[in-house]
Amino acid sequence: KAGEGAGGENTERNLQSVILPVHNGERWLDQCLQSVLEQDFKGALELSVFNDATEIIEKWKVKLEAAGIPVIIGHNTSSQPGGVGYAKNQAVMQSSGAYLCFLDSDDVMMPQRVRLQHQAAIQHPNSIIGCRIRREPLESTERYTRWINNLSKPQLLTQAFTSHGPTVIMPTWFCSREWFYHVGKFDEGGKGVPEDLLFFYKHIEKGGDVFRVDQCLLLYRYHPQAATHSVLEETIWNHRVRFLEDRVLSCWTSFTIWNAGKQGKKLYRSLSPTNQKKVTAFCDVDEKKIAKGFYTYEESEEKPKPRIPVCHFREAAPPFVLCVKLDLTGGAFEANLAALSLKEGVDYYHFS
Structure with missing residues (x-):
């Protein structure tokens, strides 16, 4: 006490x-x-x-x-x-x-x-x-x-x-x-x-x-x-995911994961089934990922397997969970984010 x-x-x-x-x-x-x-x-x-x-x-x-x-x-x-x-x-x-x-x-x-x-x-x-x-x-x-x-x-x-x-x-x-x-x-x-x-x-x-x-x-x-x-x-990752789910995702009905690459997909796979269903899209700037159009969750036991759309970040709907590392792209990612005029802690959270 x-x-x-x-x-x-x-x-x-x-x-x-x-x-x-x-x-x-x-x-x-x-x-x-x-x-x-x-x-x-x-x-x-x-x-x-x-x-x-x-x-x-x-x-x-x-x-x-x-x-x-x-x-x-x-x-x-x-x-x-x-x-x-x-x-x-x-x-x-x-x-x-x-x-x-x-x-x-x-x-x-x-x-x-x-x-x-x-x-x-x-x-x-x-x-x-x-x-x-x-x-x-x-x-x-x-x-x-x-x-x-x-x-x-x-x-x-x-x-x-x-x-x-x-x-x-x-x-x-x-x-x-x-x-x-x-x-x-x-x-x-x-x-x-x-x-x-x-x-x-x-x-x-x-x-x-x-x-x-x-x-x-x-x-x-x-x-x-x-x-x-x-x-x-991996231990830290698991604690971070649970904390994000408890503090943020539990309050959101839907959201977009910003990063259709390795980190974004890893976050998606780490989420509870309830929170996976809230993911409306992945967004990115990579034209190859966007051209493919979707991510299929192959490990899922659901039939048909979940397919999540992949779009350009300008077409995506907030709120976002950002899985792009800060201070690594010469300011390009930060400029893209700033162009959307969003509010941190309301429209997006960093998870990188």
Whole structure:
């Protein structure tokens, strides 16, 4: 319930808890913990670590506590790793602050992060607060980084269905403890479970909002060992389809899938039979696909097999589910979409 944690009912209203799960993060931990030490927040701060890198943490515990930042360290006593979701939940539960500032051991906070996100969280109590980021190395995941940093306020909700995942990334999350417990903790299924995405979806389902502080407050490191890489694309795809069906398609009586190619057809095949029947057409710009005139769903056991028309996007009727990747066609797709003068979140949603 709200107010749980080490502080119980006496959760300290002005204390900010930095939540840090640590697993194989030794290489970057010094920089990460230095960034906790350098926060310019004037109120009370604590660090809650759920940890498997004892020596480095113990060294920093002395330094941080000398600077007035208490450090709580928890360990997994089981021989089996509990997974990222478990570590995050444990770090939250052993902490006491009214607000939770999530951090990954391979990332670095800018000095003003806690101060600015705390200010935003007071103004937006039922929100996950994010921020802009700088990617390290700079040239990695350029499209993804542009997407994170440039979404408009409405798009923080309307683009929650894309393959990029949460519209504010997990290591930038900041929220009240009360709201965290209202949403209901991270999934503890372990390796291969996209616990951040599932929490984000639950947060939206429970009426939560998303807010981004429009300053770069985190250096977000890209490397092959990151836990994100252990989640199968197919697992994420299936969660995204269910979320789209629950949040959007359940409200529509018919719709068009924009992309008569691989991704559009895959989405169609992944839909429930009820939602498949709502697909009135595929649309595209590819003249060969349009000339063929239809897509036959060969895997269907219906007789005759469903045949869905394929037309040019200008002849198609909204609403649309867009299965075309953004920022990949030199602006051609975006220009075509803009030419239709549609409203995102009403006439179309991105699912690319």
